[in-house]
Amino acid sequence: MIRRALPLLFVLLCSVSLLVGVKQLSWAQLFAGSTDAWLTLTASRLPRLAALVLAGVGLSLCGVILQHIVRNKFVEPATTGGLDAAKLGILLALTLTPEAGALGRMLFALVFCFACSLLFVAIIGRLRVQHSVLVPVIGLMYGSVLSAIAEFHAYRHNILQNMQGWLxxxxxxxxxxxxEVIYLILPIVLLTYLYAQRFTVLGMGQDTARNLGINYVATASLGLLLVSVTVSVTVICVGAIPFVGLVIPNLVALQFGENLQRTLPIIALSGASLLVACDILGRVLIYPFEVPIGLTAGGLGGVLFLALILWTRR
Amino acid sequence: MITLKHIHKAYAGKTVLHNVSVQFPTRQLTSLIGPNGAGKSTLLMLIARLLKPCSGEILINGRNAAHYRVSEYARQVATLRQHPQFSLRLTLEELVAFGRFPHSRGALNEEDRQQIDTAIGFLGLDHLRGAYIDELSGGQRQMAFLAMTIAQQTDYLLLDEPLNNLDMKHAVQIMRALRRLCDEQGRTVILVVHDINFAANYSDHILALQGGAVRFCGPVAEVVTRSRLQALYGLDFEILRSERGFVCNYFNPSDQEREHEQG
Amino acid sequence: MNSAIIRHAIWPLLIALALAFVLVGSGLDLAYVIPRRLLRLAAMVLGGVCVAWSSIAFQSITGNRILTPAIMGYEALYLLLQALLILTLGSASLALLGHHGNVLLSMLCMLGYSWALHRWLLGNGKNNLYFLLLFGLVLTLVLTTFTQFIQLRISPGEFSVLQGFAYTSFNRADGQQLLYSGALVLGVGVVGFKTLPSLDVLALGRDQALSLGVDYPRYVRLYLALIAILVAVSTSLLGPTAFMGIFVANITYALARSSRHRLTLPLGCAIAISLFIVAQFLVEQVFNYKTTVGILVNLVCGAYFLALMIRSRGDA
Structure with a gap:
């Protein structure tokens, strides 16, 4: 039922997304061939929809990969310090090599995100207490230390206010x-599909993975690299969107189980739908102004996350 | 005298105790025994007022327990539960001093200090006075908490599985101390104990619960019998009596029983 | 022995720090510099007392060494409330309700939150510590998101008023607010001090406390109310202090080597005040205002908390 309704819902959300906005746009205008309407569509609405869908797919897949590598269902870029690492990277790029441009920032974000993710996985591996809720707690703390460093740095360079806005x-x-950088997520999505089976095995633990002839370290590193690319691309293009990667895979797993090969398409589609829906919400909530999606998705995702925590306690 | 009348207790619709009416003899040591889930701990917690009965009443010295004030009750009944995790940094002496709280509300007077010393001496813990509770072994910690309960100077002492996780030596030390509390100081002790041998050797009185109801109740000599224990635990018992006490052996079934099972 | 020395040494140290803070580089300007600094010092003293007292008492009644009111979302709630007030009543809300009205309303909300928290999360004492911690951290994030959302809705002028609330600072409070806050803290202190021995007993847990004749539910309610007042005072005076409380509490336990509140509470207050003075001093003299107390506190205390969690053995 849900399986069949989901694509329909997605298409519906996409078409609504194309029509909603400060500038009135209707199918009638488009059919009439109004150049103005077409310009709005191709220059603003379509790119926006593409970015939304790609970011939604990318972030929810990121969550899945991380959850399998760390073997904890509460992790995603926001609860492993990944988002904050990328922000820190961008900030350093801005102050150290201001002339490097978007590509330089992207590279910095990627390197920081990857390095901090590796460090996080290493820390988690050494914990004395194995408790599923401790991992996201440490991740959130780790993230807030990283962002405290970023704030410290930003304040010294007088770009704190600035940073809070664009991140x-x-x-x-x-x-x-x-x-257009966001199209980098496409190959990532393909790679994730290719490696889906391996990530599932990774989720069963290091020993099982080795038994099945999978190089644990290499596969985990590849996974973290895929995550880092996605995170840095989305942060560069649209900023930080927390909790999508956490909520979507968990909700999908509750309904459809955890066999990645079967559930990845559903996860991707749900992630995209959530972001498109949040974006529409953000556009109509205080029309004609816009609520940034970081707030709508963050708020909605956060509430769902809280519900999930309370739910798992039972 | 502690008297329970028609006590009924249910959690979330599930009955744990059903129409329990018993009397606990004063100045005696009573053990609550029975299989897991029989309602022993629940019964003890009801007497301790840590839980409220759904219906029925508990009388302490003829007065309904529910009518006592919290502080008043603490001067009549002391309760010791298990403390698996204890991270507070308190010395043994400081912990025992808490036992005087019902009397002095935190401001210790000369009599309080004396009672603290007596309680520590009673259990032979003088050498551990200044030791931190979180650094003691499980057995020593249990002794420390018992000392606190003793310092409370109440007529009634309730202990919930005080022997859990203790080695034999500490278990015996605790049971002997409880015995002396009854014999020397005339206190009434009620405890939940899993090991039937400890119950049989140190109690005056035994109350057996099964499925939330009283199975049997009476002086040890009367109720520790093969047929009663067999029915209670569903195990084949052999009861050996010697001048040093009882041994209830339930480890291996007798040949007769084994044949019975195979046949 | 060692802990006794520390306990006694901290007070002269604190006084020296306070004197240094007021006098160093002041040019003994009694007309302007020193009075301004005294105001800041008063804010630090009151804030320090609030943070230390509320954190240590909260940890005692929840039976752990990790959770603090700030982490359980109290501060985020306070900020959200302020944002809501400005949204519904405009920045005139401060004038409209008056300072008393605002403080009173905030406290009522915090009390309500305390009650809800206790009723559903802390009350049964069976919830896992990490679960509570995760809940608190995520709740804080969500509440902050809502606050940011409201910030979008309000005009730029009001925005800056609100923005001011969101950072730790000692310059916010004026003399009158300090006076009211001081009176409140004093009131809490008197009640708290009278019931101090009971707090020791509460720390033993519900069953043991009841068995020792302390009316556990009643005293927990009383303490949650006191904590709510302290957090409201400290957040309105200084802004959010986030991980400061956890840092102060754990340093206090380590130095006091005791869990008796008669020792830990005063020591905790002294440590919190000293830390505030040192942080402010660093900001003024070393970093030359190129950073803020809030950022420093987040950096140091956050890193400390992270280390604490990583080393955690689960029995904290």
């Missing part, structure tokens, strides 16, 4: 010409 997830700046 909050926001799709309103996405227009033709400045968002």
């Amino acid at each position: 909050l997830g926001d799709f309103s700046r996405v227009v033709q010409g400045n968002y």
Whole structure:
């Protein structure tokens, strides 16, 4: 039932997303061939929708990969310090090599995100207490230390206010010409599908993985690299969007189980739908102004996360 | 005298105790025994007022327990539960001093100090006075908590599985101390104990529960019999009596029983 | 022995720090510099007392060494409430309700939150510590998101008023607010001090406390109420202090080597005040205002908390 309804819902959300906005747009105008309407569509609405869908797919897949590598269902880029590491990277790029441009920032974000993720996985492996809830707690703390470092640095360079603004997830700046980096998520998604089986095995633990002839370290590193690329791309293009990668895979797992090969398409589609829905919500909530998606998705995701914590306690 | 009348207790719709009416003899040591889930601990917690009965009443010295004030009750009844995790940094002496709280509300007077010393001496813990509770072994810690309960100077002492996780030596030390509390100081001790041998050798009185109801109740000599224990635990018992006490052997079934099972 | 020395040495140290803070580089300007600094010092003293007292008492009644009111979402709730007030009544809300009205309303909300928290999460004492911690951290994030959302809805002028609330600072409070806060803290202190021995007993847990004749539910309610007042005072005076409480409490336990509140509470207050003075001093003299107390506190205390969690053996 849900399986069949999901694509329909997704298409519906996408078409609504194309029509909602400050500038009125209707199918009638498009059919009439209004150049103005078409320009709005191709220069702003379509890029925005593409960015939303890709970010949604990418972030929810990131969550899945991390959850299998760390073997904890409460992790995702926001609860492993990944988001904060990427922010820190961008900040350093801005202050150290301001002339490097978007690519330089992206590279910095990628390197920081990857390094901090590796460190996080190493820390988690050495914990004396194995408790499923301790991992996200440490991840959140780790993230807040990273962001405290970023704040310290930003304040010294007088860009704190600035940083808080552009690091909050926001799709309103996405227009033709400045968002194309986000297409990097496409190959990531393909790679994730290819490696889905291996990530499932990874989730069964190091020993099982080795028994089945999978190089644990290499596969885990590849997974973290895929996550880092996705996170840094989304942070560069649209800013930080927390909790999507956590909530979606968990909700999907509750309904459909955890065999990645079967559930990945559902996860991807649900992630995209959630972001598109949050974006629509953000656009109508205080029309004609926009609520950044970092707030709508963060708020909605956070509430769902809380519900999930309370639910698992029972 | 502690008297229970028609006590009924249920958690979330599941009956744990059903129409329990018993009397606990004063100045005697009573053990609550029975299989897991029989309601022993629940019964003890009801007497301790840590749980409330759904219906029925508990009388302490003829007065309904529910009508006592919390502070008043603490001067009549002391309870010791298990403390598996204890991370507070308190010395043994400081912990025992808490036993005087019902009397002095935190401001110790000369009599309080004396009672603390007596309680520590009673259990032979003088050498551990300044030791931190979280650094003691499980057995020593249990002794420390018992000392606190003793310092409370109440007529009634309730202990919930005080022998859990203790080695034999500490278990015997605790049971002997409880015995002396009854014999020398005339206190009434009620405890939940799993090991039937400890119950049989140190108690005056035994109350056996099964499935939330009283199975049997009476002086040790009367109730520790093969047929009663067999029915209670569903095990084949052999009871050996010597001048040093009882041994209830239930480890291996007798040949007769074995044949019975195979046949 | 060692702990006794520390306990006695901290007070002269604190006084020396306070004097240094007020006098160093002041040019003995009694007309402006020193009075300004005294105001800041008063804010630090009151804030320090609030943070230390509320954190240590909260940890005692919840039976652990990790959770603090700030982590359980109290501060985020306070900020959300302030944002809501400004949204519904405008920045005139402060004038409209008056300072008393605002403080009173905040405290009522915090009391309500305390009650809800105790009723559903802390009350049965069976919830896992890490679970509570995760809940608190995520709740804080969600409440902060809502606050940010409200910030979008309000005008820029009001925004800056609100922005001011969101950072730790000692310059916020004026003399009058300090006076009211001081009176409140004093009131809490008197009640708290009278019931101090009971707090020791509460720390033993529900069953043991009841068995020792302490009316556990009643005293827990009383203490949650006191804590709510202290957090409201400290957040309105200094802004959010996040991980400061956990840092102060754990340093206190380590130095006091005792769990008796008669020792830990005063020591905790002294440590918190000293830390505030040192942080402010660093900001003013070393970093030359190129950083803020809030950022320093987050950095140091956050790192400490992270280390604490990583080393945790699960029995904290």
